[in-house]
Amino acid sequence: MITLNAIVQRSGAAYRAQCGTRLSDHQRRVMHAIEACRTEALGGQVFTCPACQTLRYSYHSCRNRHCPTCQQDAGAAWLTDQQALLLAVPYFLVTFTIPAELRPVARANQAQVYAAMFRASAAALQQVAADPRHLGGQLGMLGVLQTWTRDLRYHPHIHYLIPGVGRTATGQLVFPPAENFLLPMRPLAVLFRAKLRAALRQIPHGTVIPAAVWEHDWVIDCRPVGTGETALKYLAPYIFRVALSNNRLLSADDDQVTFRYRHSDSGENRTSTLPVNTFLDRFMAHILPKGFVKVRYYGFFRPAVRADLRRIQAQLWLLRRHGQFDPGIPQPAALARGAQITPCPVCGIQMQGRHLAPRSARAPPQSVNAPGLA
Template identity: 30%
Template sequence: MGGRTYECGSCGHNQVSYNSCRNRHCTQCQGVNKDIWVDNRKKDILNAPYYHVVFTMPEQLHQIIYHNQRLLYDLMYKAVAETLMELSKDTKYLGAQIGFFSVLHTWGQNLHYHPHIHTVVLAGGLTEQNEWRAASKKFFISVKVLSRKFRGKYLYYLKQYYRQGLLEFYNDAKINKNKEVFQDLLDKCYSIDWYSYTKRTFDGPLAVMEYLGRYTHRIAISNNRIISIDEDTITFGVRDYQNDNKKKTVTLLRSNSFAGS
């Protein structure tokens, strides 16, 4: 595919720009696609504050979700949408119809499977009288309420899918075909807290789309996180979210299935 080298006529600085490969894992190509996506979405945002809300799936469901990705990723979107819309319409919280964007992310910085949804929620909405009602500085629904509502929604529909025979089970997950085992799994998931996160983070409406664009067109490992590469391994930096976001390094063996190998 080749590329081009640019040189500054004053200082002699060189910069290489490679031709587009159109690969979804390429940082250069995805950067252009992100800019195009953001530009096309600008018409969808309002000049108002937004919140960042994250919905995370429990580890106990990871295997089943991985085996039924299209069906259960769609269910994540469905459960998130119903959770936000139903709670926001409740006068106990906001009493208005809100707007939001949602983006699915399926890995963490350490590249472990970690399905979760990032949602950008408008800080206010329209009442039944078609009047604008602004939210307070804090998100209008508590994290505990969000988590429990989302948990209930997702598990309710998951049980319906099981009864309808829509779920596939492979390898070690085949045991969940058994009705009693599957019910035990649901009971376990009902008994634990599901992680949700809310924060008012955006500085103006355009920043909302820039933030979303980084998720819709993000690759697994960006160039600035790569520390070293040799014939056998790749080492990159990660943040340990379970340990106060402390920085650490991860080294993986390169293989035919590894992105970029």
């Protein structure tokens, strides 16, 4: 199987030499982590079949959040943890994007611009929602930063998963006027543009943005996505997917890489063939700044006010029980996490495992935020 790890192992050293100082130390550490992932360098385990003595080696993963091999199964665990956040109301996915003219500034100042995008979009949502003419209450929001298009081009945007319910300052629940409507998008776009403009004036190069950027209309997308469970399953890939999953890679050699993607307008599958260094350039553009938090909670979803969330869940349950509210969706159900077993590939009997020491002196990374690998 063709993997990003194999491409980086084969071409990473030459790519880093060509880039020179254009790559940050953090980007280089990420590449080294991907190169070492599931190799002897990180140690692992060897499994022995007690019946036929077949051996199977399983090396440790790097657990870096930018490694597609390590992120394949992370979504299931996250879905289980999010069970406590589910509300029995319709959910919406609201997406904030920035114009193409702002992308060079964003790429040159990633930590500052991404943080400003979060602050401006979240504040705009809460301000419009608080207006009695629209909703009249505070929202609960789960925001996720994504920086790529399907063909790996740089396109930073933020997805917000929002339940269709608000909470007033007195603790009362308020609901949108229709199941498929959350907030008016035009005033939301105007407010987001104004707040982001003010924030970008405080960062390097923020004053050289063309004036036309602030004069044309900005577009914000809002669409209903069904129940809480459906919405979480929809959003999980955005949280744990890196810019390119391994199953989209079609071919790779020393000169070029071919991968498939779905065209956003037509919906048809297409292929893109790039020189290997161009391919790595596109991938490296999506390495997040060290320590940057790409998933953020706002309103009554914030961890510090989870007691408010529990009260909202109880209020919705009482309203539904007494027939005062019917969202037309089932109550949230538990999301189960399956156990992992290692069967023998020859005879099918469960294999017995023992640890392998890493080839290097250090232990394998223990978290995605381990020093040098985040």
